[in-house]
Amino acid sequence: MATLNVLVLASLLYVVLLFAVAFAADRAALHGRGAWLRSPWIYTLSLSIYCTAWTFYGAVGFAARSGLEFLTIYLGPTLIMIGWWWTLRKLVRIGRSQRITSIADLISSRYGKSNLLAVLVTILAVIGTTPYIALQLQSVTLSFAAFAEADPNASLGDASSTALWVALGLTLFTILFGTRNLDANERHHGVVMAIALEAVVKLFALLAVGIFVVWGIAGGVSETFARIDASEIARWDVPGSRWVGLTLLSAAAFLCLPRMFQVMVVENEDEGHLRTASWAFPAYLMLMSLFVVPIAAIGLDIMPAGANPDLFVLTLPLQEGREGLAILSFLGGFSSATSMVIVAAIALSTMLSNHVVMPVWLRMTGGTGIVVSGDVRQVALLTRRLSIAGVVLLGYVYLRLSSGGAALAAIGLVSFAGVAQLLPAMLGGLFWRGATRIGALTGLLVGFAIWLYTLFLPSFGPSVILSQALLEAGPFGISWLRPRALFGVDGMDPLVHAVMWSMLLNTFSFIAVSILSFPKPLERLQGAQFVNVFQHSATTGTWSGGLAQSEDLLLMSQRILGAAEAQSLFSKAASRQGLSGYLPEPSPDFLQELERELSGSVGGATAHAMISQIVGGATVSVQDLMAVADETAQIMEYSSQLEAKSEELARTARQLRAANTKLTQISEQKDTFLSQISHELRTPMTSIRAFSEILRDGKGLSEADGEKYSTIIHDETVRLTRLLDDLLDLSVLENGQVVLNTQTGSLSDLLQRSVRAAQGEEGQLEIKYGQIDQNIVLTTDLDRLAQVFINLITNARKYCDAKEPVLTISTQRQNGQLIIDFVDNGSGIPADMHAVIFEKFSRISHARVGGAGLGLAICAEIMTRLGGSVGIVPAQGGSAFRVILPPATVSQATSPAA
Amino acid sequence: MTKRVLLIEDEPNIIEAVSFILSRDGYDVKTHSNGHDAIEAVLARAPDLIILDVMLPGRSGFDILRDIRANEQTADLPVLMLTARGQDTDRDMAERYGASQYMTKPFSNADVLATVRDLMTP
Structure with a gap:
């Protein structure tokens, strides 16, 4: 009796084998011995991750429930491989020439390297893949459970704990082999090799079970056909819409699934492999589907009613007591599940780390972390590992949430419909230059929203996320918004309904918005590069060095790096090549090293363009020029x-x-x-x-x-x-510290007082009064104003050189101002002195009459404080000083002053 | 023989004071009070010593000093400079232009007499 322990042991041994294969392949690739790794057969086998546990177990269940409808799942990819190989070739060519790392990278690259688009695709891919991962976990858990039921000695315990263990194991394996190194082109030789092995194992297991069922149970081909004819499967009652819809869906998913993109485009070593795969992969699919109908028919026939048809592949051998075959079958299912989870987790972690985490990290650290290149690698590796764990964990959580209620096939189709939303943006990007970023964004958002609403959220079952009432009556009772009867289209198959609306509106809005919006230059350029990829040079990766170009290269490098550094770089390279002097052979290695060095100084694009101009091997592409x-x-x-x-x-x-x-x-x-x-x-x-x-x-x-x-x-x-x-x-x-003592008084009084004070005892100066308005009343600091008057009169007395000095004082009004002139009959002040006379210590003549030369400076300061001015009026016969008072200080007395 | 001193100064009170103390000590003091024709006065009076103010109306004492030194007849005359500004630059100028002595106002009468006597002692 095959115990559960034997099963666990077999699984563990199998995993160890996978480890060994992956490890050996990685080592071989590292040492360049892996020619056999690059065989088209390995490529074809790696494509078989399309056949997951869903195909392995689920196809039989699908057939048991819906007859031949399961074939659509194989039909889609087959049609793509045979009929659309040129699309695949274009994808692969673009992937290689643009160094595409994921489907998110492809779409973002096509639409002007839009990170927003990349993030959107990544989120979509994660959400779309999560049910699929849950599906794999569920299948492994169910198959363990099937063994446990058949083994009376063992009890498996909680099914969810099994799922958790499986999830942890897969996470570990994926991290170990998916993130061992950070290759620029994201290839994982070890993983691909392990997957190829698993592809062989699952095919072998399914064929073995099929042969056992046909010849071992049914007793031959004709008996088998008889049983099939007798069963319900033979009845051709497939609705046309569903058939077409599912075929289309599987074809779309084959192109858009992140894991398919990973193996088909990213891991592709050689475009030529597609030629083999285009017939070999359909053949593989055919073999995988060969025994599905017999197993389903006979399982339905001999298994007890109520047995899960999803597990016939496993339970039939168990029922018949073929433990060895059952274990092989289990390993086949296990292979299908693990290979899918591993590749999907790698693909998603690449997207998450490249488009979500790293940009955020770089922005947060402000790019300061990039000084040491190793830092980025460490962060990237850590990010990928965490992403892998996160993705698998998300699948586990979905499994718990959906409580494994839905049948395997149903979950798988939900996923397919989700990732199929990428198809319009992707195909449009490959074949239509008019497709724009905004168009792609809109299409994706519309399609994704409809998918979420009509298919994904309802897939949890009623009342888990969407309430029963909402499902039946629509949100807020709006019936035409019912998730399963959008716009009043009722009575359709829910899946076809969701696919129709989401794809239709997705494609429509993508095209409409693309037509209405204008692409940016980079979008235009990328669009041209994608659509016309075959016209562009296929070799952008490595340099092919010509001869006699080293000297030109040195000349250029000296200009950029400086003579000393450039010469040292060149002579080192020369001595590594065993040459003496400064000129190494322009080998690809050297050219790449040089490009790196130059990039540090002039930027990557410029360096690339410069070298390509000299080496001439590769033409300067439009993109190079744009980057420059x-x-x-x-x-x-x-x-x-x-x-x-x-x-x-x-x-x-x-x-x-x-x-x-x-x-x-x-x-x-x-x-x-x-x-x-x-x-x-x-x-x-x-x-x-x-x-x-x-x-x-x-x-x-x-x-x-x-x-x-x-x-x-x-x-x-x-x-x-x-x-x-x-x-x-x-x-x-001067310091402005003076406090003005404002008083009101008659101008004539003030003048008389000043004259008395200035004249002193001597009285040689005669004072004459010209026109003086007796009614003028001043409101200002009268003492300070008197100081000015006294100073001016004193100056006249001291400096007037006339025989009989006379000073005439007169007033006049002008524009409200009051003007008081002091004019003497002396020889006056020389014109060249007018400018300096109000400065400190300036004197008209050097002769000292007792003044210190500060008087006029003080007068000027006082008048400034009073809001007026004092100046010299030229050409008046003698020295003529004019004092001006502002209107505000002057008024007219009502009655003449005494 | 009475020594002749020419005092070139524009401040009347200072002329009065310096004339008084020098006359009292037996010098023949002549005065001149502006810068314009100072050099002519020097040539006309042919003094044994000149006392020269810096800030003179018309012409700076330094300029006058330079002319004195430039003229053969007067080049060796002892010149005592008086200044009221008392700055180092003035002292440097006086030395550069060849002043025999330099005094800052206000001065003590005794110092002026002693300096005049020193300068005229061969």
């Missing part, structure tokens, strides 16, 4: 930023210079001022000191002299005091 243009644009952008920066710098420098000039001026002014102050102070001090010493000595001093000198000392002291007062006054005025 992009880089140039970036550089221009950068340099315009620099320009703006330097503009800013220049502006700052100008401002600094201006500030500095101003500071220098101020400093010079300060020095001049100090020197003047020093002079003004020292002169009276000198007199005081000299005369006080003379007085002290008393030698040869007459009384008259003594008196005279004492007077000088006194006068000089007074002068010093006045100077200090003026200085303080000026300082207060």
Whole structure:
């Protein structure tokens, strides 16, 4: 009796065998000994991951339930391989020339390298694949359960724990072989080899069971046919819509399934392999389906009613007591399930890490992490491993949620319909240059939403996610939105209904929006590259070095890297090749190394374009030129930023210079001022000191002299005091610390008071009054204004050089202002002095009459504070000073002042 | 023989004071109070020593000094410079242009007398 233990042991041994095969293949590939790895047969066998546990177990169940309908699942891929091989060839060619890593990469690449699109496809693929992975886990769990039932000694325990163990085992295997290395072109020799082996095992197992059933149970071919004719399967009651729909669906899925894309395009070693696969893979499918109907018919015949037809392949041998065959059959199913999960997890993890996690990580770290290239590798590897675990776990969760209720085939079809949504965007991208990113996005979103609503969410069964009421009456009671009767189309098969609406609206919106929108330049370019891939050069990957180009390369490299670095790079390469001097052979290795070096300086695209121009082996593609243009644009952008920066710098420098000039001026002014102050102070001090010493000595001093000198000392002291007062006054005025004492008073009073104060006792100056409006009343700081008047009158008294000095004071109104002129009859002030006369310590003549040279400076400051001004009016006969008061301070008294 | 001193200075009080102390000590003091024709005054008076102010109306004392030194007849005359500005640059200028001595106002009468006496001692 085959116990469960034997089964577990056999499974473990089988897994170890797979490990060994994968490991050996990886090693062989690493050491370049893997010519046999690149056989078209391996490629064809690897395609057989299309046949999952669903096909292995489910096809029989499918046949048992729906007759020949199961054939559609094989028909679709067969038609594609035979009739559409040119599409596949185009896909493979594009995949290789564009270094495509996944279906998400393909679609995003085609539509202008749109990451948004890549993320969308990735999410779609993950959601679409999840039920499929759940399906595989379920099949392995069910087959274990079938053995457990047949073995009275063993109890399997909870079925879900088995599924969990299977999920963990698959995760481990996938991580070990799917992420051992990060190959640029994402090829996994070990995994492909293991899958090829599994393909052989499952075919062999299914054929063995079939042969056993036909000859061992039924007793021969004719007996078998008799039984088939007798069974319900023979009845041809397949609805045409479902037949066509399913064939189409399986064909679409064959092209769009992430795992199929992985083995067909990404893992493809040679385009020529497709030629073999185009007939060999349909043949494989035919063999796989050969015994499905006999097994189903005989299973239905001899198995007890209620037995799960999905497990006939396993339960029939068990029923007949063929444990060996049953174990083989189990291994076949196990192979189907594991190979699917492994490849799907690898494909999805590549998408997740390349399009979702890495962009986010790079953005979060701000690209700072890329300094050490190893960092990125580590992060990428970790991301892939976690993604693999996540994807398998998601399948497990789906299994738990859907509680394994639906039949295998049903789950599989839900997945197919989901990934089929990628078809319009993919095929459109391959054959229609007008397809745009926005169109693809819209189509995908529309198709995906309808699929979710009409098929995926209802697939959990009523009341799991969508309520029973919603399924029957539609959301909010809107009947034409019922998930299974969209737009009122009722009575269709739910699957065909969902596929029809989702694909129809997907394709329609894709085409419509593409026509209405305009592609960006990169989209246009990529579109041309994809659609016309066969016109473009097939060799973009490696360089083929010509001769006598090394010198040109060195010349170019020196320009970019600098002479020393370029020469050292070249001479090292030369010595590695066993040559002396600076010129190595332009071998592909060297050229690639050089391209890397140059990329560091000028960007990848430029480096590629430069080398290809010199080596000439590969023509510069439009894409190269576009990339160069992009880089140039970036550089221009950068340099315009620099320009703006330097503009800013220049502006700052100008401002600094201006500030500095101003500071220098101020400093010079300060020095001049100090020197003047020093002079003004020292002169009276000198007199005081000299005369006080003379007085002290008393030698040869007459009384008259003594008196005279004492007077000088006194006068000089007074002068010093006045100077200090003026200085303080000026300082207060200049600092704006002065507090104005505003009063109201008559202008004529103020003038008379000023004249009295200025005249002193001497009274040599005659004052004449011209026109004076007696009614003018001033509201201002009258004391300060009087100070100005006194100063001006005093100046006239001191400096007027007329024999009979006369000062005429007159007033007038102009635009509300009050103008007061002080004009004397002297020789006036030279014109060149007008500009400086109000500055500190400037004097009209050097002759000293007792002023310190601060008077007019103070006057000017005072008038500024009062809101007016004081200035010189030229050509008035003598010195003419004009004081102007603002309108606000001037008013007219109602009655004439006394 | 009485030594002749020419005082070139524009400040009346200082002229008065310096004239007084030098006359008292037996010098023949002549004065001149502007810069315009100072060099002519020097040539006309042919003094034994010149006391020269820096800030003069018309012409700077330094310019006058340079002319004195440039003229053969007066090149060796002792010149005592007086300045009220008291800055190092003035002292440097005085030295550069060949002043025999340099004094800052205010000065002590005794110092002026001693300096004048020193400068005229062969």
